[in-house]
Amino acid sequence: MQRRTFLLGTAALAVLPAIRLAAQPAAPASLIEVARALAAAPYLPPSGQLPPPFAGLTYDAYRGIRPIPGRAAMLPLGDDYALDLLPPGLFFPDPVEIDLPDGGGGFAQLPLTPALFDFEPRYFDAIPDTAPGAGFSGLRLRHPLNTPDVLDEVLVVQGASYFRAIGQAMVYGLSARAVAIGTGGPVAEEFPRFTRLRLHPAADGAVRLEAVIDSPSLAGHMDMVLRPGADTVTEIAVTLMPRREIADIGVAPLTSMYLKGPMRAAVSDDFRPRVHDSDVLVIENGGGERVWRPIANPARIETSAFLDDGPVGFGLWQTARSFEDFEDSEARYHDRPSARVEPLEDWGPGAVMLVEIPTGDEFMDNIVAFWRPAAPLAAGSEHRFAYRLTWTRGQPLAGTAMPVRQSRSGREHDRPGTRRFVVDFAGPPDGLVADVSATGSAELIGTSLFPLPEGRGTRVTFLLTPGTEDSIDLRLVLRDAGGAAASPVWLYRWTRARDGGV
Secondary structure: OEOOOOOOOOOOOOOOOOOOOOOOOOOOOOHHHHHHHHHOOOOOOOOOOOOOOOOOOOHHHHHOEEEOEOOOEOEEOOOOOEEEEEOOEOOEOOOOEEEEEOOOOOEEOOOOOHHHEEEOOOOOOOOOOOOOOOOOOEEEEEEOOOOOOOOEEEEEEEOOOEEEEOOOOOOOOOEEEOEEEOOOOOOOOEOOEEEEEEEOOOEOOEEEEEEEEEOOOEEEEEEEEEEOOOOEEEEEEEEEEEOOOEOOEEEEEEEEOEEEOOOOHHHOOOOOOOEEOOOEEEEEOOOOOEEEEEOOOOOOOEEEEEEEEOOOEEEEEOOOOOHHHHOOOOOOHHHOOEEEEEEOOOOOEEEEEEEEOOOOOOOEOOEEEEEEEOOOEOOOOOEEEEEEEEEEOOOOOOOOOOOEEEEEEEEOOOOOOOEEEEEEEOOOOOOOEEEEEEOOOOEEEEEEEEEOHHHOOEEEEEEEEOOOOOEEEEEEEEEOOOOOEOOOEEEEEEEOOOOOOO
């Protein structure tokens, strides 16, 4: 999916006029019952067609449609919250019904008309009074996140079942979805979409958002409570109702971008040392292991499965946090959030999945991580997954002994066909040994462990000669004198570069 397409923000305003809701049929009392009714009926696809002035837009023309404050923007939602309703067009042709509080304990809808928006004259001529069949494409929530007198964006819900959030001193980066189907598989991925969103009045500093999900393979319901702050926390329960048996389900999917970094910087030749929203998948599994898996931009699609039973948590992390790590003052990759999924109940056996997709630029989300249950979801069944999703600037595995500081690799120029790996851990190397292994017939030599100067931690370096192998899984863990793990487990999948070399 093309990225950044729904991050077309407007400046925050402080004046909040009242919402004017037109008379509408009574909204259903229970959205989960709406989802159940959908699941019991044949799937009806949206038309995908838009009327003027929302049809046939370029990227710049879509950016030229702006919700008008008091009509579709800056609509109050209780203390310290406001929302913007987003127009259809470009990548977002499918209508999303949006239920807003009616002030009497119920919900009503604001019908979409062109009069709710300003249209940039450079891209639009006469604007019709109506747009039959068109609906909003999503919404944006605002909250005084960084300063008390400015309503910053804090959550955007737009496109399929995508949403993304930020906390204090962050800019939008990776995104989440309600559900994924067929990601990284042999057939085209299916993208379930939100067909209805319902916002409840803000209470106790939080906002509740419900959504109805629909696709050819399933219907479902998402219930989210958003709590903005230094870290923004979203507590989510997704109920899935398959129309068919689904083996390739993705629960709590996170979607990100990784173009290049110090593991293989030659993928993209530009002035920046790093270009990514996330650089590491971190897993805390049910067996007490902590896994640190650097992300790659491979030459072909790579799918990795990390088997588990009762996962404690997993997430995509942005570990580099200084401007100098990226040297990009516009994209501000150093200010983009990490996201951690923490199940709130036992998810049983399954696997954390990582899909890495080749990309030649930074405009495509090419990294996906999610949970896949071991057993397929049966047609006609109902499955609920509850979890906490935290959007944070913090470092992963806080409080863990000997956490990974950084990972680097490069070709060993005096040894053709050999690549050097360098992994730095926090803490001294006293009494520790490096346990390094590789799959296949690859040769590992030259493993060494030594302290870095000025107390900067411990470095492990080794050489990999893959020979005829095209893919090798590497594993490294520091062990104490008794053989017990003294660090997280560092994993990495080496694959051949685009030029066929190491």
